Amino acid sequence: MTSLTNLPRFNKILPHAAIALLITVAITIFFVYQQIEARKKLQYSHLTLKAQQLSAWLDTNFSIINNVLMExxxxxxxxxxxxxxxxxxxxxxxxxxxxxxxxxxxxxxxxxxxxxxxxxxxxxxxxxxxxxxxxxxxxxxxxxxxxxxxxxxxxxxxxxxxxxxxxxxLKNQLKNYASELGFTALIDSDTGNPIVTNGLYSRPKPATHLPIDFDLIIQAYFQNNREQIAVYSPLTTLPKLSIVISDEKSILIDNDELISPTGFLVLFIIWLALTAVGYMLSNYLSDSRHQLKRALKRDEFINYYQPIVAHRDKKIMGVEVLMRWQHPVEGLKSPITFIPEAIATGYLNLMTSQQLAKCYTELKHLIDKDPDFIVTINISACHLLSQQAITEFIRYKTRIPGLVLEVTEDVLIDETNESIQHAFITLTQAGIQIAIDDFGTGYCGLSYLSQLPVTYLKADKSFIAAIGTDGMHTHVLEMIVDLAQKLELTVIAEGVETTEQLDYLTQLKIELHQGWLYSKALPAKVLLEQIEQRGFTLSIPASLHKKTA
Ligand SMILES: Nc1nc2c(ncn2[C@@H]2O[C@@H]3COP(=O)(O)O[C@H]4[C@@H](O)[C@H](n5cnc6c(=O)[nH]c(N)nc65)O[C@@H]4COP(=O)(O)O[C@H]3[C@H]2O)c(=O)[nH]1
Structure with missing residues (x-):
């Protein structure tokens, strides 16, 4: 039997429901606190009013008596x-x-x-x-x-x-104002001594309220060991006397039914609404479309550049532009984790457009020095289906003469899609070179290779990794070299990591290499600093020599 918690959606909603519950509890506490304070204020003002009424009544009578005495x-x-x-x-x-x-x-x-x-x-x-x-x-x-x-x-x-x-x-009048458990009294304003009382008179401990000069409210434990609220109001006609009205706090402030049944219903609805909003918001925020859109807006996609090296003199002939996502939380993210999403959501064209602009700005100095400097950039079918992207590539060709577009075989052989075929022709007529990426892993009919103006075959790194280990894969590599010779294409070996692989590639007369043996993909600043210091020639680090020996 499937339990409720096994349901994936339930598991997703649960944390939101818990957070919503916490917020609802906080709202309830706030609401209850407000209610208690409001009731307290109401009772305070009610008691104050009673004390003021009583002292006003006494003042009226005393002033009448005073007037009589003055006659x-x-x-x-x-x-x-x-x-x-x-x-x-x-x-x-x-x-x-x-x-x-x-x-x-x-x-x-x-x-x-x-x-x-x-x-x-x-x-x-x-x-x-x-x-x-x-x-x-x-x-x-x-x-x-x-x-x-x-x-x-x-x-x-x-x-x-x-x-x-x-x-x-006076006592009769005090009686009218007293509750059953409280007391009313006429007291001496200086000493607090009672003169006339109704109920069991008591004083707060400690008696910090004396002398009584103006109306005041006290909530404290009294000498009768009860928590009382008392209002003291001095007489205007005889300030030496004060009226005090007091009652037990628990009786005065009734904290029952702080939340009515309707209140509970409202809180339940708030909880449901918060859960729903939290769930929808987190879905929206984790939604890849939203994430990519935000990253584009915040300019979080950056370029790394991996040198393409001529093995004979170790000269950097060009670079492959590789995208990275400088994610604010997850750090630097590999393109494998977001390119498929970018294709699916339709954002890749925009990302490539930004990438090209950055690439031109960052490498302008190198390109100006050497217009033949190769700059390969990965594209997908979505680029070839967008007229805007094609126009942009052609525009950038004038700024980056060595621009090469890398496509995988599956894009190339989509013979059913005329637009893609047409895009290839338009691009190559504009002088843009095409490289087939991960060559050898898919199926690419020889006829297409001869029909389309491809310049480079990038032998997949799995074939390079197999050198010295797997006979079958090295045979495929030999066949790629053979095919490239016959069709007058240039092979670029990807993923060159060891000197053993380097030696074998030299035997096969593969001229252009790319791989960690030479350099990892680098930010523009680092690449330019290295070229500035050592020129275009790379040396293979001694440590790698040892490792691969
Ligand atoms: N094991 C090993 N790997 C090496 C070595 N040298 C280079 N690599 C890695 O091999 C990948 C080569 O790129 P790719 O085949 O075009 O494969 C790329 C490409 O298909 C795609 N990609 C990268 N940047 C872009 C981009 O800007 N646009 C598009 N559309 N796709 C991109 O993501 C793939 C992965 O890119 P990265 O993670 O940057 O991974 C890069 C590179 O860092 C090596 O010696 N050993």
């Missing part, structure tokens, strides 16, 4: 008469939370309240020399059996007018 004229003890008592009571009745308005003389004796005149003055704290509203409390009011606080003002004469406010009134 009271300084009194002496003697003026706490019934008229005054009436005035204090009517003021008190206008302000709901106030249960009593009292007057304290500068000696610190409560002498008059909205309820009664105290004939035996009650001793309290002397009024401080301080302008504006102040807060005192909490304190227990005996006659009410309830806790209360006092808002007071010192008057011009050093006496004090104050309002007694029930704590329950």
């Amino acid at each position: 009271v004229e300084p009194l002496t003890a003697d003026t706490c008469d019934s008229e005054m008592l009436f005035e204090l009571r009517s003021l008190m009745f206008n302000v709901a939370p106030v249960v009593e308005i009292g007057m304290v003389n500068s000696a610190g004796e409560l002498i008059c309240t909205s309820w009664q005149r105290h004939h035996n003055a009650i001793k309290v704290n002397p009024p401080p020399d301080q302008y504006g509203l102040r807060f005192v409390g909490p304190l227990n009011v005996e006659y009410m059996q309830q806790p209360a606080f006092v808002l007071a003002r010192t008057l011009r004469d050093g006496s004090e007018v104050n309002a007694l406010v029930r704590i329950r009134w």
Whole structure:
């Protein structure tokens, strides 16, 4: 049974699916993080709003009380008469939370309240020399059996007018703003000490938020060992007091259902889309057509030149132009790896066109010195079927007089294709010489050899490699030499690697050699430097002599 992973396409898609999954997970994490932050911000602003509302409410009430206290004229003890008592009571009745308005003389004796005149003055704290509203409390009011606080003002004469406010009134209001597990409180802005609380009041540890000068949000572990979020908002009327509203983080910020079912569906679609895009993109990038097009655009195809040497005096008679691909990732690539693709994709003509232009620029100096300098270049059937290529070869013939086109036998014997035959005639009429590459490996009828104006037979390197090893192959080589003599063609021996091969080729009177014994294919710069230093004559390296001996 064929498993899924045995399917070649599945194997190709798998890495893309994995990468797409990673990207989708990253998107999900980002999305979830954004969601958490958004929820956090929402809850922060919700809590801040509540704290600001509460402190605004308290500020409004405190400023009403303040205004009432400011209406009271300084009194002496003697003026706490019934008229005054009436005035204090009517003021008190206008302000709901106030249960009593009292007057304290500068000696610190409560002498008059909205309820009664105290004939035996009650001793309290002397009024401080301080302008504006102040807060005192909490304190227990005996006659009410309830806790209360006092808002007071010192008057011009050093006496004090104050309002007694029930704590329950404030507590009820704090209750309206508190959640079940959180707390609300009125606290001292400097010390953080609670004055009125609802819920279990706690402080952050450490208490770095004190003193509270402006609205602030804290998310921290509190002394109750819970992670809490708290908003502190100082009162405008009494900045010494602040409102705080706090709740447990886990309750406040609900991280459930961060991704809805629709969200999961969207993520699944993103994953599928990324996989598909990755798969298609990698197909496109690895597509040979795209690769070759990009290489052409980036000018990555370069020329190497292998000398063709006259064996008698070791003079460089010419060069074969061999293409290389300077691949940005894979390095220098052999033509065998990309020429078939270039033919299949139709890019070879363009590549050869670039190659010819480079060849002319790089070898101009040699060609100008010796117009007979042979420059052989490999072509295929696609060149012979392109009028543009033929015109270009003819144009280059005027710049490179020694231009030789190398074709393999299979191209040459395609007698069914009239265009190819016609192209040969056009090219040779323009003076371009033809060499048959890898001669002896295919079938080339003698009639074609005699009909077509071929100049060179390049004996395939397999025949040269067989010298001294395989009798059959050396016989073919002898027959090639014989045929060339009869048809007055010149033989070029390809792939000459040893001095033994050299000796045998000399016996066979093969004049032109090409092979590593003389030189490998070289970049133009290296070839020109060598010719500059040693002239056109090559010497066989001593190391090779030893190797082949
Ligand atoms: N073992 C051995 N090999 C030797 C020796 N001397 C030269 N060679 C290699 O033999 C090949 C000769 O080229 P070819 O027969 O035209 O065969 C060429 C040719 O058919 C094709 N090719 C190369 N450049 C081009 C080009 O620019 N255009 C086209 N259409 N085909 C090209 O690719 C083939 C391979 O080219 P290269 O890899 O450059 O390989 C070259 C050359 O480097 C030697 O002593 N021993």
